[in-house]
Amino acid sequence: MEKSMKIATLLGSAAAGLLIASSAAAQDPVVRTSAGPVRGTDEDGVHVFKGVRYGADTAPVRFQPARAPEPWRETVDAKAYGNTCPQITSGEVSLFASWVNDTPQSEDCLFLNVWTRGLNDGKKRPVMVWFHGGGYVTGSGSSHGYDGVRLAKRGDVVLVTVNHRLNAFGYLNVAGLTDDPRYAKSGNVGSLDMVQSLQWVRDNIVKFGGDPGNVTIFGESGGGAKVSTMMAFPPAKGLFHKVIAQSGSMSLKGFSPAIGTAIAADIMRVAGLQRGEVDKLAAMPFEQLVKVEAKSKSRGAFFRPVTDSTVMPRDPFDPDAPPMSKDVPLLVGTNQTETRLNIGVGDPSTFTMTWEDLPERLGKTLPGTDVAALIAQQRKLHPGDNAGDIFFRVNTWRNYRKTAITQAERKAAQGGAPVYMYQLQWKTPVDGGKWQTPHALDIAFVFDNVAKSRSMVGEGGDQQHMADLMSDAWIAFARTGSPQTKALPTWPTYDAARRATMIFDSKPRVENDPEAKDRALFADLPAGREG
Incomplete structure (x- = not known):
C-alpha cells in the first residue's frame, strides 16, 4: 500500500509538472508571421523571438539571391538564436569575452531576432534594425552585446537583429566568370539578404507592435558600412527611414566589377577549378569553401558590395551622397x-x-x-x-x-x-x-x-x-x-x-x-x- 501511494504521489507530481509546463507553454507569446506562426518567450516585460526565419536555406542557391521560406502551419519555437552564416572563425579577443555566443555555422542562416513590449496592440513603436559588425566577412546578430531586452524596454521600441550571408557566400563576384544569369547578382547577394530582412520587417512588424513607416537601420563597424551601403542600394529604397552609422563609414565606395572578379578568379584557382566552373564552386561543401577562402589572396577578409550595373549602380558615398536617400536623416x-x-x-x-x-x-x-x-x-x-x-x-x-x-x-x-x-x-x-x-x-x-x-x-x-x-x-x-x-x-x-x-x-x-x-x-x- 505504502509503495503504491509513493508511486501515485510521484505520478501526481509528474502530472502536475506537465500541467505547469503546458500552462507555461500556453502563455508563451505567439505571433503569426507571413510564413507561419512562431512562439517566443517573455523576459523582464519584453517579448523575445529568436531565430525567426526570413529566408530559405541558401545552400541550394549559393551565389544567388535567396528564396522566401517555405510556409509552415504548425507553431514553430522561436526561443533560440539561428545558425551563424559560414565564416572563418576569428581568434579570441579578451574585450569581447562577455559577448561571445557561439552558434553552429550553416548556409541555412537567414534568421532574425525580435524584441518588443507589445504584440498586435495597435501601437506604432519605432523599429530599430541592427546589422552586425565584422566587416562583410564575420559576425552574427546573436552576440550577447546585441541582446535587445533593455533597449526595447527602455525606449518602447521594437528591435530586430539580423543574420545574412558573408564573405564569399554573400559577396563573391562570380558574375564576371560566367554568363549564367543565375549568378548575375552574386557580388551583392549578402546585401540582398539584408533587403529581404527589411521586407520581412515591412510585412510583419505591425504584429510585433512596430511601425513599418518608421524604421531605423543601424550598425557598428561593418554594420555601419552596411547601413551606409543600403542608402545607395535601390532594392532597399523605401524600406528604412533613418540611418545610424557607428564607426563604419568605410564603404564610401564598393568594389569595382574588375576587383570583384579578380578576387573570385583567385578563389577559383585555389579551389583547383577552371575559370568557368562556377557550378562546381557552388556545389562545394561550405566547410571546404571556407578553407579555400582562407588560403586565397583575400584571406577570406577582403569583400564588400560590388558596384555593378545589375543591383548597385553607383558607389554609396562617392563622389557624393546618394540621391536615393536624400530625405533620410543620418547619425554618424x-x-x-x-x-x-x-x-x-x-x-x-x-x-x-x-x-x-x-x-x-x-x-x-x-x-x-x-x-x-x-x-x-x-x-x-x-x-x-x-x-x-x-x-x-x-x-x-x-x-x-x-x-x-x-x-x-x-x-x-x-x-x-x-x-x-x-x-x-x-x-x-x-x-x-x-x-x-x-x-x-x-x-x-x-x-x-x-x-x-x-x-x-x-x-x-x-x-x-x-x-x-x-x-x-x-x-x-x-x-x-x-x-x-x-x-x-x-x-x-x-x-x-x-x-x-x-x-x-x-x-x-x-x-x-x-x-x-x-x-x-x-x-x-x-x-x-x-x-
Whole structure:
C-alpha cells in the first residue's frame, strides 16, 4: 500500500509538472508571421523571438539571391538564436569575452531576432534594425552585446537583429566568370539578404507592435558600412527611414566589377577549378569553401558590395551622397582611439612602441608618405603623447574618423535631411586603461547592456551613465530623426562650416570641429582598408 501511494504521489507530481509546463507553454507569446506562426518567450516585460526565419536555406542557391521560406502551419519555437552564416572563425579577443555566443555555422542562416513590449496592440513603436559588425566577412546578430531586452524596454521600441550571408557566400563576384544569369547578382547577394530582412520587417512588424513607416537601420563597424551601403542600394529604397552609422563609414565606395572578379578568379584557382566552373564552386561543401577562402589572396577578409550595373549602380558615398536617400536623416560618428583594438589585439607590441620603432611602423601603413614630417607635426600638436599614442591616432584617423567626416560632409552638402555627428571619448578602465576608447566600445552603451559587457567596459565607474546618455539619444533619433535628449546639451546638425560634434564622455559636450588641426593634417592621408 505504502509503495503504491509513493508511486501515485510521484505520478501526481509528474502530472502536475506537465500541467505547469503546458500552462507555461500556453502563455508563451505567439505571433503569426507571413510564413507561419512562431512562439517566443517573455523576459523582464519584453517579448523575445529568436531565430525567426526570413529566408530559405541558401545552400541550394549559393551565389544567388535567396528564396522566401517555405510556409509552415504548425507553431514553430522561436526561443533560440539561428545558425551563424559560414565564416572563418576569428581568434579570441579578451574585450569581447562577455559577448561571445557561439552558434553552429550553416548556409541555412537567414534568421532574425525580435524584441518588443507589445504584440498586435495597435501601437506604432519605432523599429530599430541592427546589422552586425565584422566587416562583410564575420559576425552574427546573436552576440550577447546585441541582446535587445533593455533597449526595447527602455525606449518602447521594437528591435530586430539580423543574420545574412558573408564573405564569399554573400559577396563573391562570380558574375564576371560566367554568363549564367543565375549568378548575375552574386557580388551583392549578402546585401540582398539584408533587403529581404527589411521586407520581412515591412510585412510583419505591425504584429510585433512596430511601425513599418518608421524604421531605423543601424550598425557598428561593418554594420555601419552596411547601413551606409543600403542608402545607395535601390532594392532597399523605401524600406528604412533613418540611418545610424557607428564607426563604419568605410564603404564610401564598393568594389569595382574588375576587383570583384579578380578576387573570385583567385578563389577559383585555389579551389583547383577552371575559370568557368562556377557550378562546381557552388556545389562545394561550405566547410571546404571556407578553407579555400582562407588560403586565397583575400584571406577570406577582403569583400564588400560590388558596384555593378545589375543591383548597385553607383558607389554609396562617392563622389557624393546618394540621391536615393536624400530625405533620410543620418547619425554618424566614431570612437576616439578605434585602432587600439583593431591593431593592438593582433600586435601587443604597439602598446610599447618606441620612437625609434615608429617611423618604420608608420611607413608600412603609409607607403609614400613623409612619415618623419608627420611624426614631427604630431609631436608638436600632442607633446604629451608617446610613440604608440601617435601610431594609434594616425591609424584611427585614416581608417575611421576621416571617412566619417567625409560621409557627413557629403550628406550635409546634399540637403534634404539632417546629419548629426558624434565622437565617443569615454575611456574604459579594462586592463589598466590601455585600450582607452577602442573600436566597438559604443555597443555596450547604445544597447544599454553594461552588465553584459564587463569585459569591454569594466566596473566601478560611470558606465551606466554613459549607457543612459547614448541609448536615449539613439532611441530619440529612431523616434523623431533627432538625437536630442534632455540630458544632452543642444546638439546642432552637422555642416562643413561649423562641424558641430557631440562628444560623449562623462560630461557630454558639443565641440565645433574637434581635433581641427589633426583633421587638416590628415586631409591627404590615404584611407585605410575597411575593417
